[in-house]
Amino acid sequence: MEIKSKIKWSEYNKEIAEDHFFFLRSCIRQNFNPGAEKAFISILKNNLKKDIFDDARHTTCTGIGYHTDIVPFETMQTMIARQFSLMTEKGYKNCAVSCITSFGSYNEILSTWKEFPEELAKTRDYLKKATGREFEIPENLSHGCDIIYKFRKEIAAQSNYKLINIETGEPLKIVDHIGCHYSKIFPEKGVGGFEYSKVLTEMIQAWGGQPVDYPERRHCCGFGFRQYLVKSNRSYSISNSRKKFESMEPFKPDAIITNCPGCNMFLDRWQYTLAQIEGKTYGGGTNGIPVFSYEELAGLILGYDPWKLGLQMHQVDVEPFLKKIGVRYDPELKFVGINGKYINEPLFTGCLK
């Protein structure tokens, strides 16, 4: 008789493919942090010497449409089947997913197909009818952060900078925010499960920083899909982010690290909006707490130019953080256009004028 296994989730490791990834982009990350996806591919190809294929034909997985309830489950299943079909066609078996909502959706669908084979059969049928395509189920489906986690030590070995304050020698204090759909739905899909997922904290440690726990660590950033996308519901989003900032404030973090494209943008923008409403920041001073995604942080320590990484697209200035770890950058180049031409500047950066 089977006795249910007792899992200590924080010690749990999931399987992450070693090489040959079919890249699946994120709607939100492409919009708000386009440099991060570019950096991800570059880190894999140039720093880690991995094979990753970027297929121009793939589209949205419709995950945001699904969670705003305008896209039926059957349609999202078929859309995701199409991505798998492109992967199959190119001879890949491993997916590298950039978006956390997508990651959750892919996993929900893979689990549904396992549990209800008739859903898989229906999806195959729909895809064939709609596009003439067939597909195989990927052997491994990892989120981008899983892959960076897996190679965190290799990245550390090649790094130009450490997450250490060059003046004091102290490790920087970094709080993580894990996107809800990374492992809240399926803890077995997350490195270290959900409660104390180590996917980001072990990156921080490997790169010299100190991960810091805070009470509202697991709380949603507040995106809430329809709660942000409909303007009159946005107070839901901002109040949830506020709860997080308030909770991390006493720990005085040097930065926030995220794995979800939406969270990365919201935690940056809401600090600005809250400061405009409340007249204060949660990071002291007028700037706020810099927010980085795992690729942005990996890119930084590997010596990528912060403006090529797209860090000028953040509202909260990243420069205080860059100075702490000693990144060399040219402040004059922050807001230039193509070929260094002058293209105006934001009215102001940071959270308060």
Place this chain on the structure above:
Amino acid sequence: MYSEIIKNLKTDVRLTEALQACMNCGICTAVCPAAEFYEYDPRSIAVSVQSENREKIIDLLESDTIWYCGQCMSCKTRCPRNNCSGLIISVLRKLSQETGAFTKSRMGRQQYLILKTIGNNILSRGYCIHPTTVVPETHPEQGPVWKWIYENMHDVYAVVGANLDCDGPGTMRKINSIDLNELNNIFIVSGGMKFFDTINHFSKLKAIEMGMVDEYGEADMEKYTQYLLQE
């Protein structure tokens, strides 16, 4: 409108996954961001659906309540019975739209706005979101840096190595017509387009019911949209 409502509820495979049986313990409400913000209690949603009480379920379909959930799925993580109130919500929202019940609540009616933005983006661009649709005037929270990006879109995306609206691979590349056609066909074959039509249909009926009609007696959806934005 509500004939076979319970049957339709139970035939959604997701409900089989989402609701084993609820012990009414409140562990989901405890961490629910919506419960902290709205008068919302995912526990009672699970209990109502479990009861299969027709009146209660119809009330839910017509209410703001089911539209409060933010789909974070924190409820799933903690439930001692592996239920997922957030997924129950997905099933109820689908039913609310299929039956037209969503037009009876303010929050439900917002589905039309989402269809016009996200739905339109998906079909016409192959993305849920595109930078041109994040207009600074309607997104003041995006701040001055986003305004700068928006106004200098071509340059800023190019500087960070994106391929905005261009052919070939890369960040924010243009999805070409062959791929968009496949996407549209998938929507037609798998019921996505029909669902869009359903949301449109009931929203038009609501507009007419509210007297928002043009000179030919047709629904004036521009007026309805403006109404929803102010509602």
Place this chain on the structure above:
Amino acid sequence: MIKNKHVAIIGGGIAGMEAAAVLAKQGLKVTLIEKEAITGGKLNDWHHLFPDFFSPKTVIDNLIAKTNHSGVNVVYNTEISKIEKLNGRFELSDERDTKFYSDAVIIASGFRLFDATLKEEYGYGIFDNVITSVDFEKLMKTEGKLLTAQKTEPKRIAIIHCVGSRDAKTGNTYCSKVCCITGIKQAIEINKILPDSEIYCFYMDLRLYGLNFDSLYLHAQKQHKIQFIRGRLSEIAERFDKSLQLKTEDTLQGRPLRINVDTVILLIGMEPGASNNLFTKNNKVTIDENGFMKPINMHENRNSSTHDGIFLAGTVICPMAVNESIENARAAAFEVISYLEKNKL
């Protein structure tokens, strides 16, 4: 004559001791095999018993006296891992291959405590101010006081029911049954030593099955101002000042509840003993869907395992209170006697 018959009892906790004493008093040859250096089992760590605050030490001392006087052969530091039936007799052996032979066997190897570190969202083993109900008993027994990790008197204490019980996430879907009343007893004890503190019990159902258990509940509310909140705890997080933030729902109000406390006590449940799986090898002993030893009939004969001649006593069968374990062991002894009489030829 069954007096020449030999009975081996695995486990020198209260059930094993009681069964051993009863059988030896009837003149049988009894070997009581205990894995630790002392008998009494987990009760050795306990401070007070519910519902009357009786001393567990008295219970153990009396059992030791009974086993000594009746002539039980107690073997210490020996953990049986294998039971086999050979030529009509039982052969018991441990990892060092020490062997014991008997005509009947009683498995009284007890339970295992739920490992609260597996319930990570409660922070046991992560936050210093989260302790278990067992830690509390040990603290009361050794120090007689409850302090926070910062060595201050806690002003707010939360007692959490159902930790590792009725929870598919931890693989234990059954009720451990004794935790509810233990929580009430501990709440009263805390109020006695810290009369100004606020004490909260967070529960899903209060399962107060015993006579006087409900009156202790009433007493806790009336005399000790213990506050009972119906809501299952969702998570514990540590705040900057080392106090703890709890999230639950007050389900009777229908509102989420966030509360900060100084100390949390987790009422950890009873799990099937670690050796249960081993005992199912080489014989027909079976376990139930929860991993406890399966009796042939839970109504009429809870002490007989599914293997003829192997009997069960105490919490190896299911969660039990002290009095029930002792009574159950006595019944097991009677079943052994009946079995040996039936098989004396």
